[in-house]
Amino acid sequence: MxxxxxxxxxxxxxxxxxxxxxxxxxxxxxxxxxxxxxxxxxxxxxxxxxxxxxxxxxxxxxxxxxxxxxxxxxxxxxxxxxxxxxxxxxxxxxxxxxxxxxxxxxxxxxxxxxxxxxxxxxxxxxxxxxxxxxxxxxxxxxxxxxxxxxxxxxxxxxxxxxxxxxxxxxxxxxxxxxxxxxxxxLKAAPVAGAKSRFDAASAALKTLAAAKPDLKVMIVTGTPESLYVAYLPDHPDIKYWGELGLNIVYPPKPTQSEGGFWEVLSWENADKYQADVILVDARSQSMKIEEMAKKPTWAKLPAVKAGQLYPWHAAERYSYLGYAKVMEELAANLEKSRDDVVK
Missing domain, CATH: 3.40.50.1980 (Nitrogenase molybdenum iron protein domain)
Structure with missing residues (x-):
């Protein structure tokens, strides 16, 4: 599909x-x-x-x-x-x-x-x-x-x-x-607690980014025909992580014919950008990592060979609770990741 x-x-x-x-x-x-x-x-x-x-x-x-x-x-x-x-x-x-x-x-x-x-x-x-x-x-x-x-x-x-x-x-x-x-x-305990949790998760991600400045992270999604590399300025979540100091690899401009948000690459050119960690679109309707593994160029990427592939929750709801959970998971995954995968 x-x-x-x-x-x-x-x-x-x-x-x-x-x-x-x-x-x-x-x-x-x-x-x-x-x-x-x-x-x-x-x-x-x-x-x-x-x-x-x-x-x-x-x-x-x-x-x-x-x-x-x-x-x-x-x-x-x-x-x-x-x-x-x-x-x-x-x-x-x-x-x-x-x-x-x-x-x-x-x-x-x-x-x-x-x-x-x-x-x-x-x-x-x-x-x-x-x-x-x-x-x-x-x-x-x-x-x-x-x-x-x-x-x-x-x-x-x-x-x-x-x-x-x-x-x-x-x-x-x-x-x-x-x-x-x-x-x-908005002063109810669950809402206030979620806001505190979001602030703490943001601070933790910022601290991690400062401790691992050489850790390169790329965000992608795929179809059987193409690999989409996220263009940081068009994605509020990715842009926020960049502002926290995360070293994000992204294209200099999106593919204009696609309306922004992404640079669209053929699978033959999937190695155009390299990173230590790749976050892959985790939505149920998106191409799975196991399916991507069948693409030869993808399989040769440093992050793929190192097994440093983690989920990107592309459809996360815009709430403090939603993004607190996302950033907590992201920080845990990046904490265990090597920053010397890309030579």
Missing amino acids: ATVPRRSLVALGAAALLGVSACGGTAAPPSAVPSAAPTAAAQGPWTWTDDRGKSLSLPQRPQRVVAQSAAAAALWDFGVRPVAVFGPHKLKNGGRDPEVGEVDISKVESIGNVWGEFNVEKYASLQPDLLVAGMYQKNTLWYVPPESVAAVDQIAPSAGVQLSGKPLVEIIERYGALAAALGAD
């Missing part, structure tokens, strides 16, 4: 190739009020200006929120409980897709699990107050099919959160602000 990076939606035709099964449900869930949200606070007008510059104004705070899976995961960590999700959330084996984070998929409705699958009729039947989705491309809600946009807009207002071209922490804070506007308590 051909697989592609999560970003560069139009150019890469990404989600048309996502291969996970659909998840459904029949009974509409009860209104999803955010945890620790006083009922009185829901009274009165509610306003929000999203990252498209779109001003939303509702008679009262939205109670029934439907969100794209990654957005749902971020909101969930801040204390908001959506009534339904769309986008990757259920694996073929019935398990929870990592993209949906801590969301309890047994308690939310599904209106689509793969690219192009957005059940407009079911969405309408849930009587949503608000739809939330991230945006990798300007003004384009992730996983809302272009042909469904008009119908979706007629059912309920939507809030877009820009995910590209912004710093990692700013995106996390933006989701936090939206969660607070939806009634979440």
Whole structure:
């Protein structure tokens, strides 16, 4: 099965190739009020200006929120409980897709699990107050099919959160602000604890980077036809790690025809860049390391021969908890890695 990076939606035709099964449900869930949200606070007008510059104004705070899976995961960590999700959330084996984070998929409705699958009729039947989705491309809600946009807009207002071209922490804070506007308590112990954990993980990664300045790290994903090398400036997470001091190997510019984010290499040219450590896209629909091992040029890379291949959680939700876990794992993997693999 051909697989592609999560970003560069139009150019890469990404989600048309996502291969996970659909998840459904029949009974509409009860209104999803955010945890620790006083009922009185829901009274009165509610306003929000999203990252498209779109001003939303509702008679009262939205109670029934439907969100794209990654957005749902971020909101969930801040204390908001959506009534339904769309986008990757259920694996073929019935398990929870990592993209949906801590969301309890047994308690939310599904209106689509793969690219192009957005059940407009079911969405309408849930009587949503608000739809939330991230945006990798300007003004384009992730996983809302272009042909469904008009119908979706007629059912309920939507809030877009820009995910590209912004710093990692700013995106996390933006989701936090939206969660607070939806009634979440950002001072609640779980949220405050996640923020402390994120700060500690950032500090630990910065310390490790200073202790291992020669450790070269490259981030990739692959399809049977091509190897995609991540272009640091276009990925908020990778850019953040670079700011912490991690020595990241990345192309001088992305392949423009692919819409940015990556330099696309043929497998014959997979040795164009070399690193001591390679982080490989860990999403379920992406090419597996075992599959990459069959590519001769890949097998000859120093990091591959040294066995220094670790996961890159490309679809991690933008929350303190999500990225605290990512950086803790990353630091543990880099701590045990040799920095003399590339001669």
